[in-house]
Amino acid sequence: MVEKSIKKFYIFLVFLFLYAPILVLIIFSFNNSRLQGSWEGFTLNWYRELFKSREIMKSLYYTLSIATLSSIIVTIIGTLSAIGIYNMKSFRKKIILNINYLPVLNPDIVTGISLMTLFIFLKIRLGYTTMLLSHITFNIPYVILAVLPKLKQMPKDMPEAAMDLGATPFYAFRKVILPEISSGIVTGALIAFTLSIDDFVISFFTTGSGVSNLSITIYSMARRGIDPKINALSTLMFVSVLILMIIINKRSSNKLKREGV
Amino acid sequence: MKKFTSYPYIIWSVIFIIFPLLLVLLYGITIPSKTSFFGFKLSIENFQRFCEPIYLRVLWKSVWLAILSTLICLIIGYPFSMILAKSSLKRRNKFVLLIVIPMWMNFLLRTYSWMTILGKNGIINNFLRIIGLPALDLLYNDGAVILGMVYNFLPFMILPIYTVLTKMNRNILEVAEDLGANRFVIFSKIVFPLSLPGVISGITMVFMPAVSTFVISKLLGGGQYWLIGNLVEEQFLRINDWHFGSAIALILMIVILFAMAIMNKYEDKEDRGVGLW
Amino acid sequence: MKKSFIVLIFILFLITIMTGCGEEKAQLYVYNWGDYIDEDVLDEFEEEYNVEVVYETYPTNEEMYVKINQGGTKYDVAIPSDYMIEKMIKEDLLHKIDMNNIENYDNVADRFKNLDFDPDNEYSVPYMWGTVGILYNEKMVDEEVNSWNILWDEEYDDEILMLDSQRDSFAIALKKLGYSINTNNEEELEEAKDELIKQKDLVLAYVGDEGKDMMVREEAALSVAWSGDATYLMEENENLNYVIPKKGSNLWYDNMVIPKTSENKELAEKFIDFMTRPDIALKNTEYIGYSTPNKKAMEELDEELRNNSVAYPSEEEVINSEVFLDPGEFLKVYDRLWTEVKAHQ
DSSP states (O other): OHHHHHHHHHHHHHHHHHHHHHHHHHHHTTBSSSOSSSOOOBOOHHHHHHHHOHHHHHHHHHHHHHHHHHHHHHHHHHHHHHHHHHTSOHHHHHHHHHHHHHHHHSOHHHHHHHHHHHHHHTTOOOSHHHHHHHHHHHHHHHHHHHHHHHHHHSOTTHHHHHHHTTOOHHHHIIIIIHHHHHHHHHHHHHHHHHHHHHOOHHHHHHOOTTOOOHHHHHHHHHHTOOOHHHHHHHHHHHHHHHHHHHHHHHHHHHHHHHTTO | OGGGGGHHHHHHHIIIIIHHHHHHHHHHTEEEOSSSTTSEEEOSHHHHHHTSHHHHHHHHHHHHHHHHHHHHHHHHHHHHHHHHHHSOHHHHHHHHHHHHHHHHSOHHHHHHHHHHHHSTTSHHHHHHHHTTOOOOOOSSSHHHHHHHHHHHHHHHHHHHHHHHHHHSOHHHHHHHHHTTOOHHHIIIIIIHHHHHHHHHHHHHHHHHHHHHOSHHHHHHHOTTOOOHHHHHHHHHHTSOOHHHHHHHHHHHHHHHHHHHHHHHHHOOSSOOSGGGO | OHHHHHHHHHHHHHHHHHHHTOOOSOEEEEEEETTOSOHHHHHHHHHHHTOEEEEEEESSHHHHHHHHHHOSOOOSEEOOBHHHHHHHHHTTOBOOOOGGGOGGGGGBOGGGSSOTTSTTOOSEEEEEEEEEEEEEETTTOOSOOOSGGGGGOGGGTTOEEEESOHHHHHHHHHHHHTOOTTOOOHHHHHHHHHHHHHHHTTEEEEESTHHHHHHHTTSOSEEEEEHHHHHHHHHHOTTEEEEOOTTOOBEEEEEEEOBTTOSOHHHHHHHHHHHHSHHHHHHHHHHHOOBOOBHHHHHHSOHHHHTOTTTSOOTTTTTTOBOOOOOGGGHHHHHHHHHHHHHOO
């Protein structure tokens, strides 16, 4: 009995540690004062200012647009290369897979400065395009890593059988391979999308010309000191994540129920 | 014939992965030179410079803080994962969801929240003042930076360990119990060794971002607080010494490869941290 | 099938590149210090000239220089300080400004024209000027403040804010030691470095713009500050006071320039002219608190502000103060020593 309550208390403490800062952010987003320490009454002012802020709205636009574009491109390139890599001889496969691991294992800051060096070396203007190219670069490996295991699970001779029966390679790809690996592709696309939305370090080094994503804007605001607009933004982000997670969770648990698990 | 479909990516990775790293390598092993045709010449000066005690101390501090935060994450995270793995399925899913949600919040926001809590007029100090205690210096020191690291990276430790623990075969534990092993023996001889792959990937996933961060140290450590990541950032963005900056980046890569090599020795090659997603 | 995929990827690339530059309005890229303009002024400019202003900020001269020097940017207007303008002229990073297009140039008071860093005033138009000094909280500092030494006083452990800027930090240490802030003597600079390292334990943080908030909220007792910020902050918190230490300090001039990265010099000149217009200069100076070199705006200025000795110090107060010069090759020594200060644990 004692043990059980100790365990419960421990779980509670860890969750308190994880959530207290977020709760604090949310509460003080309604505080009628720029200072965070004490409560000065309720206001929605910071939310109004948030939506009025050109800087934040613009970076929200860039964040979403780059995440969408890059995850689409990455999913296509990643899936194709996964299929290609899967069909390769083991030696070359090993080399490519190792190269593929480089952006995953390298610290973000090294990826960031190396890409920045590249763009400046090639005299490409830093901005939207360079940020997009960088996001594609660091995301492809994750798609490949998500798709490859699904290809391995697929019976090896299935596409060949289809082609023997007269299917064109494209038809075989569409009707045989794609359905088998589609779950991996979706996972890969989702990972790419979230990583792109969340990225700070690589974007920080590879952007310019007034193009910045939310992370960069938050960083520069946070460096200027405490700003209740960031609290308001956090609250909105937290609420949307919460809703999203609840929906996903509901759907997957319904699916489990339907399948009778 | 299908392997042709990977050619776009191969070209891509040569341009955007290999070539940039070669550029960093090139910068790292050269110094600017007016007399040379290319504007720089081969030299190990950057590395020699890094060997001055002042920079070695920065490196050591970064590694040390990263090790400390990894350890703290492990100490907090392991028991937590164990309790989690033993609870009922429904509860488990709920708890995992609760762990994942903060990870979906932008990590800058999570770091920022500690600025508002630890500041001189932050929540903690205001509370202390109300109950009549003197205010504390909580922000802009080692403690704040470690706290920031632990807070940001704790889920990276919990999730892999939890995944491994839930996959563990219960029968083994029951057999051991039937054979009369006590709980300590079961843990130290069976549970912990079997969970090692999860622990290893947890350690890697916490240590890597912790040792290379420059954001947490900047926001919670203040402008004078330098870890190796800040050193790299400063050389590239303010001081404009790409040669020295690249050399430091190479050293950072070596540190991480070294840490990975140590970890890999223990790692079960088959399933490396895929369970996260 | 390969082909169709390659075509698809190609199309996506085209879309990407097109979204990257699919704007109709002309754009003006302004690169300025943080908190250094009334953003309403930018809106007014946008409206009047039917353009879009892309506005970005930097915390130090050095960061601005790196961004412009390394390329990859297309800033049309930047606002560096004296020594940085000198350096940028030397390195051929600036366009000459056609003063015929700056009709309002006449409004600039003569004492701000043809200064040493731009002797014939070909490259820059004055924006603001001021000094560096100590901003302190009278409630927390009892003694009289008139020397840089107070920033090394152990009584104020963890109560001191320094500027996260290499030139300003070294200037303070050099002045404390009684040297010139433009020294080219490596030993003197090494001494200054040792002073800064000695001080580091007492410093709460090296700050940029966030330091201003911390002073208003009384999170620190003493801070190195620029005069304009001090003017503004003293209105926010009446316990704050600003002094220029007796031994002297740094007197600085920030001018608007057109970097070579600019692709729209004509519009850049229009912007510079706009900023020099008396009503705009007045609005701007009233908002940010910095001192305007614009004599027409000065006439319109609120009497209280015009006589404010923080913003507009008498000559006597700045008699020991120097203007920064470009250290040239010696900058490498600065860079190395500053890295050592910051890396010191």
